[in-house]
Amino acid sequence: MTQKFEFTVNGKPVGVDLDNEETPLLNVLRNNLGLMGTRFGCGLEQCGCCTVLIDGRPEKCCAKPVWSVAGKSVVTIEGIGTPERPHPLQQAFIDEQAGQCGYCLSGIVVSAKALLDNNPAPTRAEIAQALDDNICRCGSHNRILRAVEKAAAQLRGGQQ
Amino acid sequence: MNAPVLPGPLKDNPSLARWVAFPAPGQVAINTGRVEIGQGVLTAMVQIAADELDVAMTRIAIRSGSTAVTPNEGYTAGSQSIQFGGVAMRQACADVRALFLAQAAKVLACPVNELSIRDGSILRKGASTGQDYWTLAGAVDLNVDAGGSGARKPIAELESIGTSSARLDLPAKIFGDAIFIHDMRLPGMQHARVVRQPNRGATIGSVDERAILRVAKAPVAFVRQGNFLAILGDDETAVDLAAVAADSHVKWQNVETPTAIQQEANWLLQRPAVDRVFGAEPADAKGRERFERTYSRGYLAHASISPSCGLAHYDNGHLTVWTHCQGVFPLRAALVKTLGLEASAITVHHVQGSGCYGHNGSDDAAADAAIVAMQLPGKPIRVRWRREEEFIYEPKTPAMIVKVHALLDEAGKPTDWTQEIWSPTHNQRPGAGGNLLGALALPHPPPEPPPNDVPESNGGGATRNAEPLYDIAAKRHIHHLVTETPVRTSALRGLGAMPNVFALECCIDELAERAGVYPVAYRLAITADQRARAVIEKVAAMANWQAGEPGGAGRGRGIAFARYKNRAAYAACVVELDVDEEIRLRHVWCATDAGLVINPDGVINQLEGGIIQSASWVLKEQVRFDNSVALGHASFDWETYPVLKFSEVPEIDIELINTKDEVPLGVGEVTAGPTAAAIGNAVSHALGTRIRDLPLTRERIMASLLKE
Numbered sequence: 001m002t003q004k005f006e007f008t009v010n011g012k013p014v015g016v017d018l019d020n021e022e023t024p025l026l027n028v029l030r031n032n033l034g035l036m037g038t039r040f041g042c043g044l045e046q047c048g049c050c051t052v053l054i055d056g057r058p059e060k061c062c063a064k065p066v067w068s069v070a071g072k073s074v075v076t077i078e079g080i081g082t083p084e085r086p087h088p089l090q091q092a093f094i095d096e097q098a099g100q101c102g103y104c105l106s107g108i109v110v111s112a113k114a115l116l117d118n119n120p121a122p123t124r125a126e127i128a129q130a131l132d133d134n135i136c137r138c139g140s141h142n143r144i145l146r147a148v149e150k151a152a153a154q155l156r157g158g159q160q
Numbered sequence: 161m162n163a164p165v166l167p168g169p170l171k172d173n174p175s176l177a178r179w180v181a182f183p184a185p186g187q188v189a190i191n192t193g194r195v196e197i198g199q200g201v202l203t204a205m206v207q208i209a210a211d212e213l214d215v216a217m218t219r220i221a222i223r224s225g226s227t228a229v230t231p232n233e234g235y236t237a238g239s240q241s242i243q244f245g246g247v248a249m250r251q252a253c254a255d256v257r258a259l260f261l262a263q264a265a266k267v268l269a270c271p272v273n274e275l276s277i278r279d280g281s282i283l284r285k286g287a288s289t290g291q292d293y294w295t296l297a298g299a300v301d302l303n304v305d306a307g308g309s310g311a312r313k314p315i316a317e318l319e320s321i322g323t324s325s326a327r328l329d330l331p332a333k334i335f336g337d338a339i340f341i342h343d344m345r346l347p348g349m350q351h352a353r354v355v356r357q358p359n360r361g362a363t364i365g366s367v368d369e370r371a372i373l374r375v376a377k378a379p380v381a382f383v384r385q386g387n388f389l390a391i392l393g394d395d396e397t398a399v400d401l402a403a404v405a406a407d408s409h410v411k412w413q414n415v416e417t418p419t420a421i422q423q424e425a426n427w428l429l430q431r432p433a434v435d436r437v438f439g440a441e442p443a444d445a446k447g448r449e450r451f452e453r454t455y456s457r458g459y460l461a462h463a464s465i466s467p468s469c470g471l472a473h474y475d476n477g478h479l480t481v482w483t484h485c486q487g488v489f490p491l492r493a494a495l496v497k498t499l500g501l502e503a504s505a506i507t508v509h510h511v512q513g514s515g516c517y518g519h520n521g522s523d524d525a526a527a528d529a530a531i532v533a534m535q536l537p538g539k540p541i542r543v544r545w546r547r548e549e550e551f552i553y554e555p556k557t558p559a560m561i562v563k564v565h566a567l568l569d570e571a572g573k574p575t576d577w578t579q580e581i582w583s584p585t586h587n588q589r590p591g592a593g594g595n596l597l598g599a600l601a602l603p604h605p606p607p608e609p610p611p612n613d614v615p616e617s618n619g620g621g622a623t624r625n626a627e628p629l630y631d632i633a634a635k636r637h638i639h640h641l642v643t644e645t646p647v648r649t650s651a652l653r654g655l656g657a658m659p660n661v662f663a664l665e666c667c668i669d670e671l672a673e674r675a676g677v678y679p680v681a682y683r684l685a686i687t688a689d690q691r692a693r694a695v696i697e698k699v700a701a702m703a704n705w706q707a708g709e710p711g712g713a714g715r716g717r718g719i720a721f722a723r724y725k726n727r728a729a730y731a732a733c734v735v736e737l738d739v740d741e742e743i744r745l746r747h748v749w750c751a752t753d754a755g756l757v758i759n760p761d762g763v764i765n766q767l768e769g770g771i772i773q774s775a776s777w778v779l780k781e782q783v784r785f786d787n788s789v790a791l792g793h794a795s796f797d798w799e800t801y802p803v804l805k806f807s808e809v810p811e812i813d814i815e816l817i818n819t820k821d822e823v824p825l826g827v828g829e830v831t832a833g834p835t836a837a838a839i840g841n842a843v844s845h846a847l848g849t850r851i852r853d854l855p856l857t858r859e860r861i862m863a864s865l866l867k868e
């Protein structure tokens with residue numbers, strides 16, 4: 001039986017009609033809403049490629065049933081910033097050339113956003129810990145850590 | 161005068177039109193057979209073309225890896241893209257530039273040496289002439305063979321080459337654009353999953369379609385050919401559910417399950433093998449001291465962050481395939497064998513996937529899509545592997561045993577060195593003979609390929625870096641190519657270089673200790689090669705290496721060195737770490753000589769990646785088998801195959817030297833061996849006891865401490 005699921009994505013209300021209420025949010029974002037920035041990595045909530053903000057908290061959405069986000073606010077990488085108006089994190093990732101294949105970066109930027117929203121001045125160890133649920137296989141870790149530090153400083157008003 | 165020697169890829173693809181075009185005013189198009197696998201190669205190619213064509217990088221659009229338009233450069237592998245593909249691009253652009261300057265001289269009725277090019281415009285004695293690439297393009301035929309006579313710019317005049325240009329592909333990845341193959345959606349596309357044949361020769365006993373359909377909760381269809389079975393439909397969620405259900409509702413016969421004993425490198429010692437010997441005859445051992453040590457490493461997974469994906473569309477007798485594999489032309493050749501189509505009826509395009517470190521499941525996923533698409537003409541098919549599927553079915557890098565036999569002189573220096581290797585093959589790429597997983601399940605599977613490994617002319621497979629670069633009077637290596645293996649094996653970053661360098665560089669440390677000489681001094685005493693000495697001395701200085709630092713108290717430092725393939729880039733690493741029950745990496749210093757550097761930051765990024773990935777292999781990684789779990793594969797997700805995490809990554813400092821040399825050398829694989837051996841040496845320094853088997857797990861550390 002088709003049901004309508006309503007929530008907001010990047011500030012805009014959306015409604016999707018689905019037969020299977022267990023459809024993972026990731027599939028809804030990618031296949032129903034055309035938002036490809038949230039990546040599929042494992043489908044097992046292990047790698048962090050699919051991390052989005054749900055009511056402000058970083059959550060993996062590859063196995064999160066769509067019914068569980070009804071009425072909630074979802075923010076994806078597309079809602080963090082754009083090339084025209086990059087979020088300081090995205091600008092810092094570009095400045096630090098923080099990435100190799102880049103497949104993990106959507107989830108990492110979202111996880112980092114959640115960290116900085118709650119902790120504007122994290123230590124390097126706190127950043128690393130916050131990103132431990134995100135796997136980077138290419139080995140861009142140190143650049144990513146530097147980029148998050150840089151963005152944090154930027155967001156605090158340019159103090160280093 | 162002899163004709164100039166063309167770089168290999170340009171010799172193979174001589175038509176300049178295959179490399180460079182001027183499609184519209186102000187625009188330049190370049191084509192490379194090399195593909196972006198996370199290493200930044202496309203940015204480097206654009207930098208090269210910008211310099212040799214004298215145009216701004218922003219004018220250049222690059223196309224890569226397409227059987228329809230780009231040169232055939234085989235595989236993007238072996239750290240050869242810049243060393244060969246980049247040099248070919250440089251020469252092609254230099255030849256094109258020379259043709260345009262000659263045409264400009266004709267039009268302007270002046271000698272060529274009065275002309276120059278600035279951002280595509282022709283200048284005469286520095287003044288504008290009104291001519292440019294685009295006004296002249298109609299009169300310059302690029303459908304001519306490269307002569308190789310176009311003068312490449314002197315190193316000192318290069319502007320773009322040697323600068324840290326930002327990666328062209330990164331912004332799209334940071335803003336979440338739909339640029340990966342996984343993001344491709346074609347009109348009418350069907351999502352498909354393959355119910356994988358567990359092993360060559362396994363046959364389908366029964367398929368309970370009704371049970372699978374019940375789980376899917378939406379319509380899905382089955383495509384079957386022999387033992388190749390796929391499930392497809394419009395709704396990816398339903399197809400995924402059906403694929404998971406098929407694990408229980410498709411029964412297989414003739415299943416072979418790997419066992420725990422087979423996961424250990426030692427299992428290789430008594431297997432059938434093809435034996436080969438390379439190098440000098442053994443010296444007279446009389447009066448010489450003999451020294452023998454054995455090192456090992458288990459099977460590793462590539463563990464790309466995303467599972468493989470492939471798309472295919474068979475329409476009007478033509479098959480189009482999209483893949484993230486390393487070689488679109490070899491894949492096309494393998495598809496010709498598998499599908500019985502002519503090469504002219506198949507087009508293969510590369511689309512970026514997640515980081516690729518060698519032969520993973522990408523070719524197989526593309527073949528899966530192609531096999532399904534051939535059954536359903538007109539319908540685009542997208543196959544995306546499941547995470548577990550990637551871990552279980554991607555080709556593994558082989559377990560290896562490396563035994564060093566050395567003869568020593570009175571001072572404890574080696575005079576005769578034998579490295580004896582037991583390893584399955586490092587090459588079962590599809591181009592080698594239709595070796596695609598899907599093909600093995602079809603009614604007429606291709607025969608098993610004969611035992612082979614990467615030839616020595618290509619740097620060797622298991623034998624890669626088996627010979628020390630050090631000054632040793634006689635060197636040889638013995639290769640036992642093991643032909644019976646529990647899993648399919650193939651290429652991973654550096655092939656045999658990592659285990660070989662681990663063995664020989666750990667052994668050098670053991671010899672240094674035995675001789676009572678510190679590791680840096682011992683290496684320098686047996687190294688005449690100036691570039692080798694330079695990186696060793698440089699990294700020692702970077703790390704403020706002190707001879708005779710006390711060890712054995714839980715903190716240790718180790719050094720190691722290699723020249724990749726003994727003919728490519730040089731790298732030396734120093735590792736500092738702490739060990740109690742587990743290893744915590746503190747700092748890695750690395751000095752590299754990769755010759756001419758196109759993009760310094762890009763090179764450093766690759767070196768860092770190589771260090772971190774190697775550290776992950778050494779500390780954590782081994783593919784495990786257990787015949788009590790499904791299909792015998794105990795490593796099937798990120799919990800059963802963990803890799804290094806953010807909080808476990810060391811500080812890294814890298815310096816590049818000799819960056820203005822004439823010849824550029826690849827860097828993606830150069831740090832793997834030195835990192836592994838430097839960790840091994842640092843652990844020995846920290847513990848006062850040596851572990852010779854990888855990975856350096858908690859169990860091995862505890863066992864080694866108990867042995868003391």
